[in-house]
Amino acid sequence: MARTASLSGFPEWLPQERLVELHVLDTLRKTFELHGFSSIETRAVETVGQLLRKGEIDKEVYGLSRLQEDEDGGEGGKSDKADPNALALHFDLTVPFARYVVENAGYLAFPFRRYQIQKVWRGERPQEGRAREFTQADIDVVGDGELPFRYDVEIALVIAEALSALPIPDFRLRINNRKLAEGFYRGIGLTDTAGVLRSIDKLEKIGEAKVAELLRSELGATDEQAALALKLASIRTEDTSFVAQVRALGVSDELLEEGLSELEQVIEAAVQRAPGKVVADLSIARGLDYYTGTVVETVLVGHEQLGSICSGGRYDALASKGNRKFPGVGLSIGVTRLVSRILSQEFATASRSVPTAVLVALNNDDSWSAAQDVAAQLRGRGIATEVAAKAEKFGKQIKFADRRGIPFVWFTDDDGKHQVKDIRTGEQVDADPASWEPSPEDLHVRITTR
Amino acid sequence: MARTASLSGFPEWLPQERLVELHVLDTLRKTFELHGFSSIETRAVETVGQLLRKGEIDKEVYGLSRLQEDEDGGEGGKSDKADPNALALHFDLTVPFARYVVENAGYLAFPFRRYQIQKVWRGERPQEGRAREFTQADIDVVGDGELPFRYDVEIALVIAEALSALPIPDFRLRINNRKLAEGFYRGIGLTDTAGVLRSIDKLEKIGEAKVAELLRSELGATDEQAALALKLASIRTEDTSFVAQVRALGVSDELLEEGLSELEQVIEAAVQRAPGKVVADLSIARGLDYYTGTVVETVLVGHEQLGSICSGGRYDALASKGNRKFPGVGLSIGVTRLVSRILSQEFATASRSVPTAVLVALNNDDSWSAAQDVAAQLRGRGIATEVAAKAEKFGKQIKFADRRGIPFVWFTDDDGKHQVKDIRTGEQVDADPASWEPSPEDLHVRITTR
Secondary structure (H helix, E strand, C coil), X not given: CCCCCCCCCCCCCCHHHXXXXXXXXXXXXXXXXXXXCEECCCCCEEEHXXXXXXXXXXXXXXXXXXXXXXXXXXXXXXXXXXCCCCEEECCCCHHHHHHHHHHHHHHCCCCEEEEXXXXXXXXXXXXXXXXXXXXXXXXXXXXXXXXXXXXXXXXXXXXXXXXXXXXXXXXXXXXXXXXXXXXXXXXXXXXXXXXXXXXXXXHHHHCHHHHHHHHHHHHCCCHHHXXXXXXXXXXXXXXXXXXXXXXXXXXXXXXXXXXXXXXHHHHHHHHHHCCCCEEEECCCCCCCCCCCCEEEEEEECCCHHHCCCEEEEEEEEEEEECCXXXXXXXXEEEHHHHHHHHHHCCCEEECCXXXXXXXXXXXXXXXXXXXXHHHHHHHHCCCCEEECCCCCCHHHHHHHHHHHCCCXXXXXXXXXXXXXXXXXXXXXXXXXXXXXXXXXXXXCCCEXXX | CCCCCCCCCCCCCCHHHHHHXXXXXXXXXXXXXXCCCEECCCCXXXXXXXXXXXXXXXXXXXXXXXXXXXXXXXXXXXXXXXXXXXXXXXXXXXXXXXXXXXXXXXXXXXXXXXXXXXXXXXXXXXECCECCEEEEEEEEEECCCCXXXXXXXXXXXXHHHHHHCCCCCCEEEXXXXXXXXXXXXXXXXXXXXXXXXXXXXXXXXXXXXXXXXHHXXXXXXXXXXXXXXXXXXXXXXXXXXXXXHHHXXXXXXXXXXXXXXXXXXXXXXXXXXXXXXXXXXXXXXXXXXXXXXXXXXXXXXXXXXXXXXXXXXEXXXXXXXXXXXXXXXXXXXXXXXXXXXXXXXXXXXXXXXXCCCEEECCCCHHHHHHHHHHHXXXXXXXXXXXECCCCCCHHHHHHHHHHHCCCEEEEECCCCCEEEEEXXXXXXXXCCCCCCCCCHHHHCXXXXXX
């Protein structure tokens, strides 16, 4: 991470850094598949109409246009907001997934569980932890018509398990419920619940006093209403005691009760199955309009300023086809944000920078084909092997391996006698290409964590 | 593949189709890593100046622009060719790779071997085998200053091995050499060798008569010169006998000799190490300017009209930094083109559509947590497992598994007795969550080929 991206906001990794990213991606994939999530990918491109359907973050969308005019004589397709059929890059994986579900509903078995690991693009001002091109890893479950609340619980647990398997510091899922918050606001007489949520969402940025001011000036809240809304947002418990704390505020509302019960179920299960990983945090609002119940943000303990590394929630109305509704719940891990931090803090490093375990040296220039035979035997047993391209002096060939980070060099003399040298220790032993194996630690690149 | 893409040219796969694609991607990755290639990814976005440096396929490039104007008051960044700093999506992985090598030269060990599997975009008219968004899988070796010719041989052999591991019909790498062709043209007095190559490249599309006409009218060739150029392009041999056939045309040129010797080396090694997979085909030209020696196209036998499924070659001058040159050789597999064909012809299918091997049924609604314990034990031994969300009648839970394609359902009665049912055969047996295993065929999704 000595380097900076040559295009601001578009990070690229060196090969040894990419190995850490691959480890993260492989670990996530494995965890998601063990929990029965199917892989899908959606195209990188959506129509502007589809992306802006929920009308939120249009500022950040990259439109596409052909550099040259069309052969048909049509314009080059200048992307603009006015043309809903213009193309643009997706800014998250939830909106494209909802579109995919609606389009393919006839071919999917519901509840449909999928994971999706892809790049997304946002034309935001780049800063630490915020790139313009970045990878997200999402899991979602979507039902046909209805989706039992239990999936909200399950999704949180799967994510806690997935994050626990990564080379990152301790983390906390901070969970709230939109019904709880909205019901509470309604119960105290604040009817523009979306407006209150937007103000509460600014708590960490601007502080309590300014949020109270916003609630009074923009939403017409009394001092007492503002104080109660802030009191609710200050509740944060590692167990289900938040329920009693909310009840103590003396507000009654049907939706509030529903939200309390849902959040209680999530926290109760988490206390048991993912102890210490989850908190009820009633300040969590999430900016996006499409969430309707559970909402989640996740912080790395000690790295809170990095922002949320995993967010999402329940959306009951994002996808529909006529009268048919597809409610869903999902969470999205910010892979690039995590990997950036892993690399900059050296939470994990690769044991070597190439997959290669063995370089087969050349005795003379005519031995290349025989060397390929040796390499093929080793590869046949899963040992990554390269063959030298030139019959340089052995010292030079060893240096070549050393420079590339390859631990073993294989020699075959003119009589066909094989030896292998561990160039780190200098130890050289007789070896049979049909049976020799490196130690398990040297077979593959290992990711070592600190 | 009953469905058509909802955006023409932007294919998306159903979950069971995606499993086939994942199998292809995993197989390629494994082969490439066994041969010591490191994974990298480059950003999807390059500057227009970088992309059009070789000034070829500008028609096909998608420019990017923010949908809204910049907050700075600057324009929304309308992409146009006049502004070399404007952003656009990459149309291949070779040009971005060359840029990456130059930028990171100080951090890479040369010869640098990398594989890169990513999406690319071209605004071409979509048709069978040609999408606007598609995945390429590239391997390249790049040297610092020089790169031994042996890598040209090696790259062809690695690709032949990788393709052989895929669920596709037999294939042929059709290999030529630019030096051979250019030297020959020069030797017969045609000095605009690039122009001749461009005409020869049209052979399959427009036929010999029209190419001869082009050579005469556009390049001032005599009847005899045109006939000789076509004669060269008609040579196609499965062994090194092309050398004698070229020599029989009686043309002498230094560059021609160099090209003959290089192509002979590739074909000689391929006859031995990848018998039947490679032909010397002197009609292969490759449109792109940056190739300087070996050029390769690949056809699926019996599916020639699909176009090349793997192309590339040697480029000695694509990447440079001042006086420092980074010659390279690489090949690029058209993954989306291959997967489309595999799916439409059912060359391979997934044994089930979900990763899940076991559904743990719920005895009653309170048993969810106990069911999760069973699931965790199974997952701990690598068995992908889901837990039912509702304690419906067992018949309904079995139907649920059947609908999702899950082969086994797990039952735990109130006394804690465990049984597992293979819902395909109906066989139900006692089982211990700490030790039960499905058969190896049922453990993971298998890709079966025909």
